[in-house]
Amino acid sequence: MMSVLTDLKKTLTAIHDIADGGVALPLPRAAVAPANCFHCGTLCRTAGFAQGDKSFCCRGCLTVFELLTDTGLTDFYKISASAGVRVNPTAPADRHKFLDEPAVRERLVDFSDDRNTRVTFHLPTIHCIACVWLLENLFRLKPGVGASQVNFLRKEIALAFDPVKVKLSEVVALLTTLGYEPELKLSALEARPRGFIARRLWLQLALAGFAFGNIMLFSLCAYLGLDAFAGPGFQKLVGTISLLLALPVVTYSAWDYWRAAWTSLRQRLLNIDVPIAVGIAALFAQSVYEVVGGQGVGYFDSLTGLIFFLLGGRLFQQKTFAHLAFDRDYKSFFPLAVTRKNARRSLPRRDGIAGSQRAGSETGAAGEEQVSLAQLVVGDRLLIRNGELIPADARLVCGPALIDYSFVTGESEPVEKRPEDYLYAGGRQLGGLIELEIVKAVSQSYLTSLWNQDAFRKGKPAALNSLTNKYSQRFTKLVILIALGAGAFWAVVNPPLALKAFASVLIVACPCALALAAPFALGTAQRVLARRNVFLKNPEVLETLARVDAAVFDKTGTLTAAGAGAVRLHGGAFTATEMTWLYSMTRHSTHPLAVRVGEAIADGHFPEPVRSFLETPGCGMEGSVAGHEIWMGSAAWLAERNVVGGSGGDEAQTSARKSAPPRGGAGEENGSSVHVAMDGKYRGCFALTSAVRTETEQLIAGLAGHCEVALLSGDNEKERARFATLFGPRARLLFNQSPLAKLNFIQRQQVSGKTVMMVGDGLNDAGALKQSDVGVAVVENVSAFSPASDVILAAGMVVRVADVLRYARQSVRVVRWSFLISAVYNAAGVAIAASGKLSPVVCAILMPLSSVTVVVFACGAATWLGREVNGAPGADPARTLSRRQGSGSETGLLAAVEVQR
Amino acid sequence: MIVIFLLIPLSIVIAAGFLAAFIWAVRAGQFEDTCTPAMRLLLEEPKPPESADDNLENSKLKLK
Known part of the structure; x- marks a missing residue:
């Protein structure tokens, strides 16, 4: 058992390392394999950090090993070999x-x-x-x-x-x-709600279940006539115990229904909670009357059972995904603090700086300090290191910058910037240290100012007009009419029966089954979709999805995808052996371009060891494979080394991009390129382009029947013709859209009466996602950042959006059918009740039966219909998604098997 | 059959004990993380290092 577990752990660790860009695949035995780091498993590039027979890849890993050895925690390495996390050694020690x-x-x-x-x-x-x-x-x-x-x-x-x-x-x-x-992150400063609601629901449910089970047991004795044996006191005892058990259920467990009913009555609305509360009240009053009057044991079993089922439905509905967050904004993404370079003391100082001087910490000679974002003012100089984020619109002061705007635009190719260029907040620096000067305050920047819009202040209206509530409006009125009618009829015919008939109708018409239909049908649908990597914020989103009649798509990262893009070889050709060398090189870098080139040429190649590998951030990488010196990087970098031969395309692209805000990114014409030189000779270049996802045509065709389709792109118009043919003549295609313009477009559509679904990714779509009726955030990696939205969709599933919409409509139809079933039961019950013949036994059978039928039908139908929703085309979604998610999940295991193969 | 008057309250008391146990489990947060405890089961306590005095004291600082 333990050895299996260890193997498993090793596999999972291997996955983790691959995902992190480390090299964990076993190298061919014939090759002289350099040692892997004992701590983190990364290939050691120097032999400098060794201790005994163990080698380490860096100072950081060695330090951790020493620390664990000193404190007797070396068991860490026994649990899982090379389980450590590579430590980032460049960060200054006292930056916290x-x-x-x-x-x-x-x-x-x-x-x-x-x-x-x-x-x-x-x-x-x-x-x-x-x-x-x-x-x-x-x-x-x-x-x-x-x-x-x-x-x-x-x-x-x-x-x-x-x-x-x-x-x-x-x-x-x-x-x-x-x-x-x-x-x-900045969001850590805000109050966060912790699992209070779920905990309370569990307690309410436990109490109701406890009372339900016990009361039912005792009532059964009464129903079967046991009181005849036990004497007259028995009925009294059972009645009293039931009353005592039911009391906390009616007060504590059903508390939310009382409150909701009261709120909706005060707003003069008849939502589903009103008939439920009326039903509970009628049940309780009638039962207390019977027990106190010594007439019977009352309806306490039905009452507690009802509340138990209702709470069970509520718990089912509250499915949450632990690893997903639907409410993120830029604050979940921006750092808590940044490194500020201190101005010289002689400079006149503003109040803001003076205040933070005390609070911040100075890191010695360099004159740097860590300050929280709130303290930044225009004019501050910031130092941004590899992987750090630009917190506010700024001007680049020093150093060539390579900015990855993927979180903002969805565009995965980084953009090169030169000193004096304008940098937009939200970009991530890849490469060396850069210095920049803040031009706008954090909250006023191009991107973050979006969150000052109204759309972010108001929440979405509560589900008052949900299917259930719409239905219950008519239902409640009808039930009250029937109850009054039955009461009036018996008042004339047989007065003693009048009150009982009135109460019986209210009791039996309590819409328990009705209230369970939507939670179970939609909750099941939510789970079915989650298995296909479509994650809904809550089941109610399905109702809105079913009504969607306008679909708006973002272009970059949504319809076009880096992963779907082609990597083409320009100028020059490589032999298969040379390709293997290039592939080996790319496996040593985590640079997005290297990763993409690596993926593209990976086919059938097995990596060979690379010696004296060196990566120059923002420029390229060099190394020697099988005795050949290989350089891969930008044309400018190669030119510095006197290797010329490329088209020089890089410079042209850079200048073209300089002026553009971080919107949609590169199209067909201005993709990035990776130039290759071997042994000092230029050999050719890989051109990377983003391409429209496969099956987009089918997606548009699938949507055409139900929706108006539109495209909103932050990019310029040069791809208009291409998308015009794709989207057909009726679709609206808008280019050069700022984040605010996107939001306004959605708003205009809503004013004209449409239910709008926005499909987008990146923070620049955040406004539109928030404003739309259903915001669908597209992510390449489920655990990665996504802006606030109602649905989180794995990128591969974008082309299946039409299927998802169809399934949403089907689920809503299932809810309607469930309503019909519950209505049939209610009609039967009301007929018995109105005739004044309702007894606790009938009630105790009818109520659970109707609930169970509806739950089984709703779950079964939703699951059955869900078979037709296909997974993502092409690659196995489980594999692509779990890659960076770490390990431990089933999908991680699947991926493990695939990679091992 | 008179004994049923004793048995019913007794059964309630026993059942209430289980209810109390469940309530305790919920309040102790056992329903909030159902994954990590399963992993913790496979882990062992490390052997205490030489200078264990400090650490022993610290381990008393429990999460409440």
């Missing part, structure tokens, strides 16, 4: 000092007194069982750190520490040293 700033600290910690502080961090690098072990033994590494608990699915750690002995910044620094750098 700003966390001790009281304003930041107070809002980050969950609880604090003078002996004990508790804090929760999100650690994205948690990936295996050894991580859990190490992090939960954290208290052995540093005095003052207390117990810690890991939530693996959420990748969170909750830890306690003694604030006297250790500072918050030191705890974060310890985690960072180990390779688990907490994700400190």
Whole structure:
């Protein structure tokens, strides 16, 4: 068992390393394989960091190993070989000092007194069982750190520490040293709701279930006539116990129904909660009357059963996806602090800087300090390192920048920038250190100013006009009419029966089955879609999806995809052996261009060892394979090394892009290119283009029957002709759209009475996604960032949107059918009740029966119809999605098997 | 059959014990993470290092 587990762990670790760009595939035995790092498994490029027979890839990994050895935690390596996370050695050691700033600290910690502080961090690098072990033994590494608990699915750690002995910044620094750098984003400063609702629902459900089971057991005795044996006191006992058990159920468990009914009555609305509350009240009143009057045991079993089923439906409906977040905005994405370069002391200082001078921490000679984003003012100079984010619109001061705007536009190809260029907030620097000067405040930047729009202030209207509520409007009125009618009829014919008939109708018409239809049908549909990598924020989204009659698509990253793009070879040809060398080179880089070239030429090649590999950020990489010196990079970089031969296309593209804001990215004409030289001779270049996803035509055709289709692109018009043929003559194609213009376009469509679905990705679509009735965020990787939306869709499923819409309409039809079934039961029940013949036994059979029928039908039909929703075309979605998600899930295992093969 | 008057309250008391256990489990957060505890089961306590005094004291600082 243990050995199987270890193998499994190794496989999962291998996946993790591949996903991180490390090299974990076994090298061919014949080759002289350089050692892999004992800590993280990365290929060691130098032999400088070795200890005994163990080699390490960098100073950081060696430090962690020494730390674990000193504290007796070497079991870490026994649990899982090379399970460590590669430590980023370039970051300055004391860059977390700003966390001790009281304003930041107070809002980050969950609880604090003078002996004990508790804090929760999100650690994205948690990936295996050894991580859990190490992090939960954290208290052995540093005095003052207390117990810690890991939530693996959420990748969170909750830890306690003694604030006297250790500072918050030191705890974060310890985690960072180990390779688990907490994700400190701007959103961490906001209050976050913790699982309070679900916990309460569990308790309410438990109480109702407890009372239901026991009361039913006792009532059964009464129904079967046991009281005849046990004597007259028996009925009294059962009635009293039932009453006592039902009391907390009616008050605590059903509390939400009372409150919701009261709210809707005050708003003069008849939503589903009103008849439910009326039914519960009637049941309870009638039962109390019977028990107190000594007439019977009452309807307490039906009452508690009803509440139990209703709460069960509610729990089913509250399916959440632990690893997904639907409410993110730029704050979940922007860092908590940035490195500011201090102005010279002699310069006149603004108030803002003076204030933060105390709070920030100075890192010695360099004159840098870490400041939180709120303290930034226009004119500040920032230092942005590899992988860091530009927090505000700024001017590049120093250093060639390679900016990845993929989070903003969905465009995956990074853009080169030169000093004096304007940089938009939200871009990520790839490559070396750059310096920039802030031109606009964080909240006023091109991108972030979008969040000042109205669309972000108001929530979406609550589901008042949901199917269930619309139906219950008519239903409630009808039931009250019938109840009054029955009461009036018996008042004339047989007065003693009048009140009972009136109450019986209200009792039996309690729309339990009706209330369960939508949660179970739509909840099942939500789960079916989740299995196909379409994640809905909540089941109600399906109702809106079913009504959608206008679909708006973003272009870049949504309809065009980097992954679907072609990598073409220009000028020159390579032999198969040479291709293998190039492939080996690309496997050593995590640069997006290298990764894409690598994927494109991977076919059938097995990597060979690369020696003296060196990557120059923003320029290219060099290394020697099989004795040949290979350079891959930009034309300019090769030109510096006196290798000329390319078209020089890079410069032309760069200048063309300089002036454009970060909108949609490169089209067919201005893709990026990777130039190759071997042994000092120019050999050709790979041109990378983005292309329209396959099957887009079918998507448009599939939507055409039900929807108006439109395209909104931030890019310029040069692809208009191509998309005009794709979208057909009636579709509206709009180019050069700013984020705000996109939002306004959606608003105009809504004013004209459309239910709009917006499909987009990136922060520049965030406004449109928020404004639309259904915002669909497209992600290449489910665990990656996505803007606030109602649906998170795996990129491969974009072309299946028409199928998803059709399935949504079918699910809603299932809900309507369920309504019909419940109506039949209700009609039968009301007929019995109106005739004054309702007894607790009839009620105890009819109510659960109707609920169970509806639940079985709703779940069954939704699952059956879900078979027809196809998965993503081409690659197995499980594989593409789980790649960077770490491991541990079933899909991770699937991917593991595939990669191993 | 008189005994049923004793048995019914008794059964309720026993059932209430299980209800209390469930409520405790929910409040202790056992329903919030159903994945990590399964992994924790496979892990062992590391052997205490030489200078265990400090660490022992720290381990008393429990999450509440």
